[in-house]
Amino acid sequence: MSSLGTKRLGKELAKVSKSLPPGITLVKADDLQEWLLDIQVLDQNPIYAGETYRLKFRFGKQYPIEPPEVVFTKQENRPIPMHPHIYSNGIICLDLLGSSGWSPVQNVESVCMSIQSMLTGNTKNHRPEGDADFVSTNKARPKDIEFYYHDNEV
């Protein structure tokens, strides 16, 4: 990683280790390549009530000029949240995380908050169209996928 990214992530780590917004907790950040965070939806949205979801951040050499790779990872007690923009393999279709929607003033905390609010506002209890197909055939890295934003009302 460039010195630019190391310095910036070191400072982000210092900050998120001290405080994070409600519903977001740091699980693991042993190095400056991969971090795990848990998020919860705090209002009473029935789709997500009582659940905790795990996000995995991976930072490339060019972070924060390039976006981090952010996916949900599934494990015991940590399902993949149901959402028309979240595939069942954990890949999130969010313009902020794509190469063209990313901005270097975004950070780990702001990304978590965006994902949290994307869940909070959702009322549709289903996967994206073509989920099974996408999950079985996709080989690309999340940020290189050209998502077709077929459902902009979500």
Place this chain on the structure above:
Amino acid sequence: MARDTVKAGLLKADGNKRFQNGDFVGAESLYSKAIIADDTNPALYTNRAMARLKLSLWDSVIADCQSCLKLNDESMKAHYYLAQAYLELRAFDDAVTHASRAREICAHTNDKSLAQVTTLALRCKKDRWEDSEKRRKRAHKELEEDVLGMMRREKADSTDAVADEGDRRQVAEEWDAKMAQLARVFEAARTDEDKRREVPEWAVDDITFAFMVDPVITVSGQSYERASIMEHLRRQPTDPLTRDPLKPSDLRPNLALRKACEEFLDQNGWAVDW
């Protein structure tokens, strides 16, 4: 004046190959032969300076860079290598001057080394600050010891002047109390200095979270370090906050903020590593 550009070019290419393979002695000698063939090409001097930097021949680096600057005083590399050599020689003012000059040339020519050169400019400032801090602290410590020494002598003189044993003990205790008080005053001054270590938000670049050296302002009114925003604009010509189109030519130096950052850094060199 020698000017066999073809021969010099071949020698330089050979030198570059040696340099890339880590043979800095071989590279240095080939660059020297190239300079004998053509002593009018500024790039040959900076190439040799680069090899001599690797060989820790600081004085020779300086001589080469100066020869280069005589031929081309806008050579970014000459200023950049000069700054590194001066930094090694602990000539901090010269190091800061040349690193700043290299950085200005980079910013002006849209050179991709801008981030790297900015880092060196900050390092030079920090090392200069640390050096002056060290001297200041030493002077502070010396002053404390001098004053305490004077008080000890004074204590000895005044206790000697008192005949009565009880009075003498009382005079000695008064002096001890004064000296302890003075040591506390010096100590309090020291811890106070260490406490004042907070970087103001306005001095921090929102992209790298580093201290700003050359802040530039966008149309939306937000300032960024020039090197970071240029890096972003190379990838995507938009304002990071508003996502409106943004071109490098839309950026303006934020002179007042730059001055404020410079002044803060002069007093707080530690902020470089914050």
